[in-house]
Amino acid sequence: MMNLNLKAKSCFIIAFALTTSAFAQITPKFKEIHAQFYGKWxxxxxxxQKTGFYRADTLNRSQIWYEAGIFPNLFRIDLGDPKDGNAIIYRGDTTYNFRQSKKLKxxxxxxxxVYLLGGMYFETLDQVNQKLAKEGFDLSKGFKSTWKGKxxxxxxxxxxxxxxSQLWYDAKNHYLxxxxQQSEKSRLECQFEDHQKIGKIWHEGNVKIFVNGKVVQTEEYHDFKINVDxxxxxxxPDKFGSWHWLNAQ
Known part of the structure; x- marks a missing residue:
C-alpha cells in the first residue's frame, strides 16, 4: 500500500510548485498594483449614477441608478426609483433580476x-490570477505606454x-x-475617467461603455461614499424590498 503521509507530502509539494510558478509569471507591475490596495480597499x-443609453452613437434616454456593494462579491443596482422594484443583485457569479419587485430566473x-474595481483586492494574488485568466486576461504580459497625455x-x-483582453492602469496612482475584454463574438470596452481620491483609494467619476466599438452606455457617478453601514x-434576493440603504442615511 502507498504511504498516505508520503502521498500527501508529494501532493503538497506539487501544488506549491504550481502555485509558485503561476505567481512568478505575473508581471511585476500588476503585483505592485495589487499590493498597493490589497487589504486596504x-x-x-x-x-x-446618471446612466445614458445610446443607440447608433446617439443618446436615446437616461435614468438614475442607485448602487451599493459589499466587497468582494455582493453588489446591487436599483434601476430608477427603488420604490418601483426594478433591480439587479450580483452575488458572486450569480445574477438576480427583479422587475416590479418580482424575482426573475x-x-x-x-x-x-465589480471584481476589477474592488473585489480583487480582497483576494490573494494567486486567486486574482486564476479568476482573471478565466476571463481572458493574461497577467504575465505587460508594457508601458501613454494615453490621453498620461x-x-x-x-x-x-x-x-x-x-x-487587457487592463490599462494609471502609471502613478494605479487606478484602472x-x-x-475580447471574446470570440464580441468586444467589451470600458473607459474610466475623472478619478477622485477618497480615503486610500481612487474612484472613477465617469464611465463610457462600448460594445464592438460603438458606445452603448455612459455613467456619471455622484455622492460616492465608502465604509457605509x-x-x-x-x-x-429572498429578502428583496425589506431594507434599502437610501433610507438609512
Missing part, C-alpha cells in the same frame, strides 16, 4: 467590473494590440483607466 461603497453572469501600464499584452439582507 473599503469594505462597502454606495453611490448614484437567476442566471450565471459574473460582473467582471503614462499608463498595460496588462494582458506585451505590445500594442487592442484585439486581445481602460478595460478591453450596509445590511447584508439588502443583497439577499
Amino acid at each position: 473599503p469594505k462597502t461603497i454606495t453611490f448614484n 437567476p442566471a450565471v453572469n459574473p460582473n467582471i467590473l 503614462a499608463i501600464d498595460i496588462i494582458g499584452v506585451a505590445s500594442q494590440d487592442t484585439t486581445k 483607466v481602460r478595460m478591453i 450596509l445590511n447584508p439582507d439588502f443583497f439577499d
Whole structure:
C-alpha cells in the first residue's frame, strides 16, 4: 500500500510548485498594483449614477441608478426609483433580476467590473490570477505606454494590440483607466475617467461603455461614499424590498 503521509507530502509539494510558478509569471507591475490596495480597499461603497443609453452613437434616454456593494462579491443596482422594484443583485457569479419587485430566473453572469474595481483586492494574488485568466486576461504580459497625455501600464499584452483582453492602469496612482475584454463574438470596452481620491483609494467619476466599438452606455457617478453601514439582507434576493440603504442615511 502507498504511504498516505508520503502521498500527501508529494501532493503538497506539487501544488506549491504550481502555485509558485503561476505567481512568478505575473508581471511585476500588476503585483505592485495589487499590493498597493490589497487589504486596504473599503469594505462597502454606495453611490448614484446618471446612466445614458445610446443607440447608433446617439443618446436615446437616461435614468438614475442607485448602487451599493459589499466587497468582494455582493453588489446591487436599483434601476430608477427603488420604490418601483426594478433591480439587479450580483452575488458572486450569480445574477438576480427583479422587475416590479418580482424575482426573475437567476442566471450565471459574473460582473467582471465589480471584481476589477474592488473585489480583487480582497483576494490573494494567486486567486486574482486564476479568476482573471478565466476571463481572458493574461497577467504575465505587460508594457508601458501613454494615453490621453498620461503614462499608463498595460496588462494582458506585451505590445500594442487592442484585439486581445487587457487592463490599462494609471502609471502613478494605479487606478484602472481602460478595460478591453475580447471574446470570440464580441468586444467589451470600458473607459474610466475623472478619478477622485477618497480615503486610500481612487474612484472613477465617469464611465463610457462600448460594445464592438460603438458606445452603448455612459455613467456619471455622484455622492460616492465608502465604509457605509450596509445590511447584508439588502443583497439577499429572498429578502428583496425589506431594507434599502437610501433610507438609512
